[in-house]
Amino acid sequence: MSVIEVTDLRKSYGDRTVVDGVSFAVEEGEIFGILGPNGAGKTTTVECVEGLRVPDAGRVRVTGLDPVADHARVARVLGAQLQESELQAKLTVREALELYAAFYPRPLDWRPLAERLGLTAKLTTRFAKLSGGQKQRLFIALALIGNPRAVVLDELTTGLDPRARRDTWQLIEDVRASGVTVLLVTHFMEEAQRLCDRIAVIDKGRIAALDTPAGLIRRSAGATVISFTPSAALDDSDLNALPGLASVEHKDGRVTLAGTDETVNAVITLLARSHVTAHQLRVTDATLDDAFLDLTKETSA
Numbered sequence: 290m291s292v293i294e295v296t297d298l299r300k301s302y303g304d305r306t307v308v309d310g311v312s313f314a315v316e317e318g319e320i321f322g323i324l325g326p327n328g329a330g331k332t333t334t335v336e337c338v339e340g341l342r343v344p345d346a347g348r349v350r351v352t353g354l355d356p357v358a359d360h361a362r363v364a365r366v367l368g369a370q371l372q373e374s375e376l377q378a379k380l381t382v383r384e385a386l387e388l389y390a391a392f393y394p395r396p397l398d399w400r401p402l403a404e405r406l407g408l409t410a411k412l413t414t415r416f417a418k419l420s421g422g423q424k425q426r427l428f429i430a431l432a433l434i435g436n437p438r439a440v441v442l443d444e445l446t447t448g449l450d451p452r453a454r455r456d457t458w459q460l461i462e463d464v465r466a467s468g469v470t471v472l473l474v475t476h477f478m479e480e481a482q483r484l485c486d487r488i489a490v491i492d493k494g495r496i497a498a499l500d501t502p503a504g505l506i507r508r509s510a511g512a513t514v515i516s517f518t519p520s521a522a523l524d525d526s527d528l529n530a531l532p533g534l535a536s537v538e539h540k541d542g543r544v545t546l547a548g549t550d551e552t553v554n555a556v557i558t559l560l561a562r563s564h565v566t567a568h569q570l571r572v573t574d575a576t577l578d579d580a581f582l583d584l585t586k587e588t589s590a
């Protein structure tokens with residue numbers, strides 16, 4: 290059984306449909322990413338998983354339980370990261386940990402948890418005095434304190450500096466290594482590429498693609514990019530006829546082609562046949578960024 294199962298989820302606000310038939314399943318021990326542009330419906334989707342919103346249609350199960358009908362039991366198996374505004378400014382780190390531990394029947398011991406998250410030196414510090422990274426670490430601790438099987442982390446690293454973001458990534462990897470399944474909502478491609486086993490790309494309330502990061506890159510047009518400055522002009526019709534070609538661009542005497550490995554081989558053959566030398570030849574893999582733009586471009590046009 291999957292830890293989280295979402296089947297044909299639909300949710301509208303008034304006459305605006307923001308989640309329009311979303312389905313995915315998160316397996317035990319996975320870091321599963323939900324990636325999408327602003328307003329795509331990511332938060333609404335995970336709030337339905339958490340039982341904070343009631344779906345209009347479709348089915349959501351968390352370890353087989355309905356998050357709305359079985360809200361109390363779901364809250365015990367699914368940890369949720371809190372939004373900043375939900376903690377009182379004067380609460381110390383220790384008080385917050387003790388308070389939240391008291392909500393659960395079998396909480397983790399907060400001391401080793403605080404130690405693991407690098408909060409031991411901050412136990413007497415009030416919430417308002419914590420840095421952005423320390424607050425995020427506390428939110429992770431509070432999401433884990435109930436000893437959940439899975440945890441939802443929504444935009445956890447937004448607003449953090451690059452160092453704090455990297456530290457948080459390490460923590461998320463540690464959380465998974467400790468056996469907790471992670472559902473991660475993010476805007477950051479690099480974060481998704483680095484952390485997630487699989488990613489659902491959500492756009493306008495629908496799943497545009499669901500695959501591993503490498504699979505998403507492979508399936509987008511133009512997974513390989515080749516660029517060079519030709520010693521003599523190449524015939525455009527020859528370039529356009531290259532197999533697997535996704536796009537051709539000419540700029541400042543440089544030719545940039547997006548395509549597949551087949552395109553690379555064919556362009557090399559074409560250059561040799563045309564006796565044209567390719568100066569500063571570069572072949573690079575597309576990034577998840579490129580794949581994301583490609584996967585969401587049809588619906589955003």
Ligand SMILES: Nc1ncnc2c1ncn2[C@@H]1O[C@H](COP(=O)(O)OP(=O)(O)OP(=O)(O)O)[C@@H](O)[C@H]1O
Binds near residue numbers: 325326330334
């Ligand atoms: N309670 C609500 N009432 C009306 N509209 C809402 C409500 N909550 C969200 N929306 C709208 O639904 C759409 C989807 O919002 P949602 O927060 O799910 O998107 P998101 O993908 O998480 O976006 P972001 O990345 O910007 O957080 C947005 O246009 C938002 O303005």
